Amino acid sequence: MNNKGWGLSTLIICIVIIIIALLTATFFTIRLNNMLGKENNKTEKILNDKVEVNYYINKKINIKAAADKYINDFGIELTTTPIKIELKELISHKYINDVLDYETNNKCDGYAIAYLNNVDIKMIDSYIKCDKYKSEGYGGH
Numbered sequence: 346m347n348n349k350g351w352g353l354s355t356l357i358i359c360i361v362i363i364i365i366a367l368l369t370a371t372f373f374t375i376r377l378n379n380m381l382g383k384e385n386n387k388t389e390k391i392l393n394d395k396v397e398v399n400y401y402i403n404k405k406i407n408i409k410a411a412a413d414k415y416i417n418d419f420g421i422e423l424t425t426t427p428i429k430i431e432l433k434e435l436i437s438h439k440y441i442n443d444v445l446d447y448e449t450n451n452k453c454d455g456y457a458i459a460y461l462n463n464v465d466i467k468m469i470d471s472y473i474k475c476d477k478y479k480s481e482g483y484g485g486h
Contacts, residue, residue, distance in 0.1 A: 400447045404473055408455050408471035411457075412457035415435055416459055416469075425461050432453075445475075449476045454474045455472055455473035
């Protein structure tokens with residue numbers, strides 16, 4: 346036999362080292378994948394929450410615009426005393442469609458408050474209350 350080559354024991358040691366390295370790499374790959382998967386789920390939830398909040402903000406903006414058009418069309422003279430315009434009123438005069446909850450699709454309740462501020466600028470604030478969302482300040486007027 347040629348004594349200058351690798352022996353069987355050296356070959357087995359090399360194979361065992363390679364197998365250990367592969368198992369270690371596989372373990373860390375799976376662990377990293379799980380960590381990234383959880384991070385992606387958190388990111389997806391944050392994005393979904395932002396979409397939901399933006400949905401309600403958009404509905405409040407629509408109520409505000411409908412109330413402004415309602416005030417102009419009916420020639421309502423505003424003063425510093427706030428007036429309340431119910432969402433039902435805006436819907437019945439076809440200024441806006443029903444406002445629905447993002448998740449449940451049930452109808453939301455809402456209103457707009459319109460008044461002149463201390464420098465005679467028209468101010469309109471809108472508020473909604475749905476199954477899964479309620480505007481800050483809703484019901485305070």
